[in-house]
Amino acid sequence: xxxxxxxxxxxxxxxxxxVVAKKEFNKxxxxxxxxxxxPIITFILSFTVGRYGISAGEIMKIFISKLLGLPANWSxxxxxxxxxxxxxxxxxxxxxxxxxxxSGAAYQGLFxxxxxxxxxxxxxxxxxFGAAVGILFSFGIAGIQLxxxxxxxxxxxxxxxxxxxxxxxxxxxxxxxxxxxVVSTLFSSFISMTKYLADPNSKLxxxxxxxxxxxxxxxxxxxxxxxxxxxxxxxxxxxxxxKLNVLSFGEEEANALGVDTRKIRAVIIICSTLLTAASVSxxxxxxxxxxxxxxxxxxxVGPNYKVLLPASFLIGSTFxxxxxxxxxxxxxxxxxxxxxxxxxxxxxxLYLLLKGKKGWI
Amino acid sequence: xxxxxKNAICGxxxxxxxxxxxxxxxxxxxxxxxxPNGVGKTTxxxxxxxxxxxxxxxxxxxxxSIKKWSKVKLARVIGYVPQAHTPPFPFTVIDVVTMxxxxxxxxxxxxxNEDRQIAEEALETMCISFLKDRIYxxxxxxxxxxxxxxxxxxxxxxxxxxxxxxxxxxxxNQIRVLEQINRLSKNGLGVIMTSHFPDHAFLCSTxxxxxxxxxxxxxxxxxxxxxxxxxxxxxxxxxxxxxTVNDKGGVIRSCIPLIS
Numbered sequence: 300x301x302x303x304x305x306x307x308x309x310x311x312x313x314x315x316x317x318v319v320a321k322k323e324f325n326k327x328x329x330x331x332x333x334x335x336x337x338p339i340i341t342f343i344l345s346f347t348v349g350r351y352g353i354s355a356g357e358i359m360k361i362f363i364s365k366l367l368g369l370p371a372n373w374s375x376x377x378x379x380x381x382x383x384x385x386x387x388x389x390x391x392x393x394x395x396x397x398x399x400x401x402s403g404a405a406y407q408g409l410f411x412x413x414x415x416x417x418x419x420x421x422x423x424x425x426x427x428f429g430a431a432v433g434i435l436f437s438f439g440i441a442g443i444q445l446x447x448x449x450x451x452x453x454x455x456x457x458x459x460x461x462x463x464x465x466x467x468x469x470x471x472x473x474x475x476x477x478x479x480x481v482v483s484t485l486f487s488s489f490i491s492m493t494k495y496l497a498d499p500n501s502k503l504x505x506x507x508x509x510x511x512x513x514x515x516x517x518x519x520x521x522x523x524x525x526x527x528x529x530x531x532x533x534x535x536x537x538x539x540x541x542k543l544n545v546l547s548f549g550e551e552e553a554n555a556l557g558v559d560t561r562k563i564r565a566v567i568i569i570c571s572t573l574l575t576a577a578s579v580s581x582x583x584x585x586x587x588x589x590x591x592x593x594x595x596x597x598x599x600v601g602p603n604y605k606v607l608l609p610a611s612f613l614i615g616s617t618f619x620x621x622x623x624x625x626x627x628x629x630x631x632x633x634x635x636x637x638x639x640x641x642x643x644x645x646x647x648x649l650y651l652l653l654k655g656k657k658g659w660i
Numbered sequence: 661x662x663x664x665x666k667n668a669i670c671g672x673x674x675x676x677x678x679x680x681x682x683x684x685x686x687x688x689x690x691x692x693x694x695x696p697n698g699v700g701k702t703t704x705x706x707x708x709x710x711x712x713x714x715x716x717x718x719x720x721x722x723x724x725s726i727k728k729w730s731k732v733k734l735a736r737v738i739g740y741v742p743q744a745h746t747p748p749f750p751f752t753v754i755d756v757v758t759m760x761x762x763x764x765x766x767x768x769x770x771x772x773n774e775d776r777q778i779a780e781e782a783l784e785t786m787c788i789s790f791l792k793d794r795i796y797x798x799x800x801x802x803x804x805x806x807x808x809x810x811x812x813x814x815x816x817x818x819x820x821x822x823x824x825x826x827x828x829x830x831x832x833n834q835i836r837v838l839e840q841i842n843r844l845s846k847n848g849l850g851v852i853m854t855s856h857f858p859d860h861a862f863l864c865s866t867x868x869x870x871x872x873x874x875x876x877x878x879x880x881x882x883x884x885x886x887x888x889x890x891x892x893x894x895x896x897x898x899x900x901x902x903x904t905v906n907d908k909g910g911v912i913r914s915c916i917p918l919i920s
Contacts, residue, residue: 411748467673538768544755545762548747551711555742556815557735557763602749605770 327600334599334613338393341617345389348624351380387519392623392636393616394522395514395578396588398529400615402571403589404596404608405536408543409567410472413597417575417589420479420568424486425454426579431493431506443509444521444580448528450486451576455568458482471564472550512583512637514623525577532573535566536608543567543604585637587644588619594651661722661737661818661850662686663708668717670700670707676715677703679875685867687818690841690851691879692861694886695871696895701854704871705823708852709740721819735763739817743827744804746797753791753799753807757782760814775814782813786840802833809840820844822853826860838864858886858899858915870894891915 346358361373361381371378402417410419418424429450433443458479466474490510497503542563545553550560578585595618596610619636622643626634664684671677678700685691695701706712708719710731718725721737739760747756754776761775771779783789788806791799796807805825812820825841826834834857842864845851855861861868861882868885870878872894878885891899898918906912 408749413748541762541765541770544751545759547749548759551706551709552740552742554711554731555709555735555738555740556759556811557732559731597749602751603755 327606330600331606331610334610338613338617338620341620342389342393345620345624346381346385348628349380349385350628351376353377353380383519387517387522388514388623388627389620390522391514391517391525391581392620394525394529395582395585396592396619397612397616398533398574398578399585399589400592400596400611400618401533401536401608402574404593404604404611405543405567405571406589407593408547408604409564410476411547411549412476413594414590415476416586417571418483418586419476420458420572421454421482421486422451422572422575423579423584424483424490425457426451426576427510427584428454428486428489428493430509430580430583431490431497434505434509435493435497435502440516444524447580448576451579452572454482454486455479455572455576459568471561508635509583510637511635512585512640513626513633513635514582515627515633517581521581525581528573528577532570532577533612536570536574537612539563539566540604540608543608544602547602547604583635583637585619585640587640587648588615591644591648591651592618594648598651662720663738663819663850663852664720664723665708666718666720668704668707668719669715670703670712671715672703672712674715678871678877681717681877683867683869683879685819685850685852687848687850688845689867690845690853690865691867691869692865692882693852693854693869693871694856694858694861694894695854696873699871699873701871702823705821705852705854708821709738710734732763735815735817737817738819738821739812739815741805741808741812741820741822741825743823744801744808750795750797753788753794753796754779754783756796756807757811757814760811763815778816779810779814782810783807785813786810802829802836805829805833805837806840809837809844813844817849819850819852822851824854824856826855826857834860835863858891861886862913862915886913886915 343358344355347353347355357373357377358381361377363369364371399417403415406415406417406419407413426447430443430447432450433446438446458475461482462471462475462478465478490506494503494506497506542553542558545556545558546560546563546567548556553560575589592615593607593611596607596614599614600606600610619640622639623636625643626636626639662684663686666682668681669676669679670681681704683691693701693704703712707714710726710729714727718727720726726734757779758771758776760782761771761778765771765775780789780792783792786806786809788803788810791803791807796804799807809820809822809825822841825837829837838860841851841853845864845866865882867879868882870885870890872878876893878890886901888899888901891897898920900916900918901913902916903911903913
């Protein structure tokens with residue numbers, strides 16, 4: 300009983316679409332290497348950006364001599380600018396961009412919604428509040444960062460606990476998002492409260508400035524410190540990326556396909572929270588990156604997390620690095636990074652929406 | 661393979677939705693589950709698939725209770741075909757079908773070429789290889805249903821659970837899906853499916869279960885269950901069952917609702 304199933308399609312049109320899709324699949328094999336090369340080039344070029352001019356050739360020469368252990372034949376100023384100022388900043392920008400983009404991409408799959416950003420469960424608002432408290436009580440830089448990181452994680456834990464009480468296991472994803480919104484709002488009002496209590500001459504501007512986000516005070520030790528949570532968060536995400544595909548089909552289907560959704564969801568939330576809290580703790584609230592980069596990546600490589608997650612990582616790191624380069628060099632006064640990402644991000648997102656193929660959003 | 665449900669009580673939390681369900685499906689059998697809207701068919705399915713805990717009773721696979729089975733172990737035996745829907749992201753058809761391999765992959769693994777091969781074979785089995793590189797969100801409802809069946813096949817299950825596989829399909833596609841289901845069961849799959857058309861029971865099932873309000877549950881052969889009296893009592897409408905003869909001389913029966 301051999302039946303041919305051909306469902307309401309025209310042969311020619313089919314073949315045409317088939318060819319187009321085939322091309323697109325092959326495109327990924329070409330695009331991925333490009334996505335790897337672009338951040339490397341941007342990384343090198345970023346050293347040339349800034350008040351103190353150093354040419355790309357000189358940078359390359361210095362790097363090569365450093366690598367080969369050749370004697371230094373450049374000035375101490377150049378040494379300081381490159382290794383004390385620019386390296387930490389460039390690395391931090393790349394790490395934060397990559398971290399936020401990956402956690403955004405993971406959350407969009409987990410919550411089956413392309414409109415979701417990494418702060419949905421309260422990580423950013425919590426971390427913001429933690430920093431505000433740290434500034435209010437004059438904790439010092441390391442203290443502020445630690446308090447911010449811990450409050451970021453604490454906010455998500457709170458969301459998780461409340462949602463499991465409210466949801467009783469039903470509709471877990473929706474309840475999580477709603478609770479996350481409540482917790483975010485709660486922590487935002489806590490931030491306002493801290494601001495209200497803060498000394499308007501010293502503490503208030505410090506809090507406000509911190510919340511705008513920026514990397515101007517970053518040192519190499521900060522980079523080392525956030526490297527741990529960022530690696531701890533991104534490695535499991537990369538390893539679990541196939542499961543994200545399955546999760547984006549919804550809890551029940553993922554279950555039926557053999558994914559222990561409760562366990563995987565918890566792991567993904569822990570990892571994304573580590574990434575977001577670590578990012579916010581060293582550079583403040585950086586909006587938009589976690590929302591738009593996954594979209595951009597999806598437009599370029601398609602929705603399969605097997606490539607989407609690494610692509611988000613690469614594109615995110617490049618994006619934030621470029622924006623930070625602009626932030627520190629475009630005007631004589633440095634623009635806070637958080638403002639600039641929104642300023643660039645919003646129109647860029649509109650552009651993506653306008654240009655985007657139907658269905659790729 | 662034999663799936664057996666014994667005196668199951670299914671529901672949410674402490675709220676019982678259906679009670680006293682007992683049935684059995686073996687490899688090669690198709691059980692068609694009929695019943696009016698809201699009677700608890702979906703709740704029952706969710707319980708078999710392990711989304712909901714049974715309030716009482718048990719579900720056995722080859723005489724072994726599945727209560728303690730992990731999701732992966734269950735997914736290797738029971739495949740689930742949900743109603744065709746639109747996911748939020750525009751995956752290609754081959755990606756969607758390959759997702760059926762998840763239960764056979766390690767925790768951190770992504771599908772290999774071999775898994776992709778199995779997915780392509782499943783597409784071939786369903787005669788939809790031409791959809792391979794199309795975007796899942798852009799194909800028609802009937803095509804999507806076929807893709808979801810193909811995905812369940814890559815799971816390599818022995819029992820297939822299908823939630824209204826013919827919902828939202830046009831007349832022709834409904835029958836094409838039923839033909840495929842018949843073919844799969846001939847190849848040894850056990851199938852449990854729900855339908856809103858008693859006719860579908862005549863077309864392909866070996867067994868029929870009828871769920872009615874007030875926890876009336878009947879299982880039996882098509883001729884025993886799909887009767888004028890049973891349909892009247894389940895759906896509250898008058899139905900005549902008519903017989904015709906097909907080209908090969910076989911008797912085909914169908915239900916004709918009577919409008920007052």
